[in-house]
Amino acid sequence: MNAKGKSKKMIASIFILFIVALFVAFFVFNSNTLASDEVFNDIDFESEYVNVDGYKLDRETEEIFVKLKLIEDDKKAILEAFKNSKFEILSSSESYVDGNYFINITLNKRYELELDSTQKVLIFSYEEDNDSDHKYYKFSNDNGLFELLETIAKGSVNQ
Structure with missing residues (x-):
């Protein structure tokens, strides 16, 4: 895999991790x-x-x-x-x-x-x-x- 492919994969992984973190934070802080x-x-x-x-x-x-x-x-x-x-x-x-x-x-x-x-x-x-x-x-x-x-x-x- 070339450097461009690794970079896209890394950006996608960071994006997914960010979405999961937002999802968890939403439920933790908005729990009623x-x-x-x-x-x-x-x-x-x-x-x-x-x-x-x-x-x-x-x-x-x-x-x-x-x-x-x-x-x-x-x-x-x-x-x-x-x-x-x-x-x-x-x-x-x-x-x-x-x-x-x-x-x-x-x-x-x-x-x-x-x-x-x-x-x-x-x-x-x-x-x-x-x-x-x-x-x-x-x-x-x-x-x-x-x-x-x-x-x-x-x-x-x-x-």
Whole structure:
């Protein structure tokens, strides 16, 4: 192969490499997946004071509220699930939901949350808890949170 052929091949390789790099950069920087610390305003999962409580509203049986009976291990598991969850911002057309779990988390401050387990949506009761301007978040990875809440709710009803 002559020098002209090698030069064209090298330019083509550089061009392809450049296109691939742009493609990767686009997806990395334009990803709409958010970590929990990007969703919760000023959250400190390492806070010394920790409290988690909540209720489940069963819309099918119209049982008003079932208080979740949480032991310390449940509280830690819920916090760990939130900490490791991933979220996406919902558009306003997707954001109407009826939550069936109401969870209060107190760490360095109190977060009052409404969760829809069917659509896997997180709603902050107070806007200042996430600087959201009323944004709702869909779990892209709930890290087992809804299965955990359902197990706890079933145990709370049976006791």
